Amino acid sequence: MPVTRLSIAQLTGQDESQLVTLPCGNQMLGEAAQAFACLAREASEAGFELSIVSSFRSFERQAAIWNGKASGLRPLHDDDGVPLDWARLSTQQLLHAILRFSAAPGTSRHHWGTDIDVCNLAGVGTDYAVQLTPQEVAPGGVFDSLHRWLDQRMAADTSHGFFRPYAQDGGGVAVERWHLSYAPLSVTCAGQLSTELVGGCWEEFDGELCLRGELLAQLPEILQRYTAVAENWCPARYRRAH
Numbered sequence: 163m164p165v166t167r168l169s170i171a172q173l174t175g176q177d178e179s180q181l182v183t184l185p186c187g188n189q190m191l192g193e194a195a196q197a198f199a200c201l202a203r204e205a206s207e208a209g210f211e212l213s214i215v216s217s218f219r220s221f222e223r224q225a226a227i228w229n230g231k232a233s234g235l236r237p238l239h240d241d242d243g244v245p246l247d248w249a250r251l252s253t254q255q256l257l258h259a260i261l262r263f264s265a266a267p268g269t270s271r272h273h274w275g276t277d278i279d280v281c282n283l284a285g286v287g288t289d290y291a292v293q294l295t296p297q298e299v300a301p302g303g304v305f306d307s308l309h310r311w312l313d314q315r316m317a318a319d320t321s322h323g324f325f326r327p328y329a330q331d332g333g334g335v336a337v338e339r340w341h342l343s344y345a346p347l348s349v350t351c352a353g354q355l356s357t358e359l360v361g362g363c364w365e366e367f368d369g370e371l372c373l374r375g376e377l378l379a380q381l382p383e384i385l386q387r388y389t390a391v392a393e394n395w396c397p398a399r400y401r402r403a404h
């Protein structure tokens with residue numbers, strides 16, 4: 163039975179029972195996985211090896227990334243890739259430095275089973291370590307040709323429902339051309355997120371969550387700036403009212 167509306171646990175990456183596992187080991191919602199298989203088949207006919215670098219990510223995994231950055235154990239960098247000195251950042255600067263590139267646990271689009279980070283393995287050697295950097299997807303970069311092909315597909319609405327939620331820089335999350343979202347399902351997920359839902363999730367999580375108090379205090383602003391995406395990120399027919 164197709165999944166149309168996720169439970170709170172599913173929406174926040176705390177239940178993955180609704181997901182299917184692809185041959186590559188990545189997990190997605192079944193409908194999104196089928197659409198991806200169609201897109202990947204057509205990509206291969208065009209000479210690309212469209213591959214998933216990251217798909218579903220659990221709350222626990224996102225919390226580990228979050229805590230690592232918030233505690234200075236994982237590196238932080240600015241928009242130009244220059245490392246930031248964790249010890250010299252104010253709390254506000256630290257929040258922005260993390261949220262620019264990593265979602266707070268519970269708010270990641272990677273929790274939904276609809277969103278993936280992709281690359282073109284036909285564009286690199288077998289020993290190449292995919293990093294997902296702006297340089298890789300920029301003109302002349304190793305994955306540029308794949309993304310130009312995807313641009314054409316999206317413009318023609320022949321991308322099997324996949325679009326880019328982070329195509330524009332609105333001052334929140336940085337542009338991520340490698341991040342694709344299966345709009346027919348993810349618009350519903352996005353519509354389900356609310357301050358009450360996310361706030362409850364942060365309050366109830368019984369593991370470590372660095373900056374929990376700051377997150378809760380700034381919850382509406384964080385959802386507005388870093389979780390919401392541009393209104394026109396996908397064609398209007400996918401943007402149903404919920």
Ligand SMILES: [Zn+2]
Nearest residue numbers: 272278279341
């Ligand atoms: Zn992503």
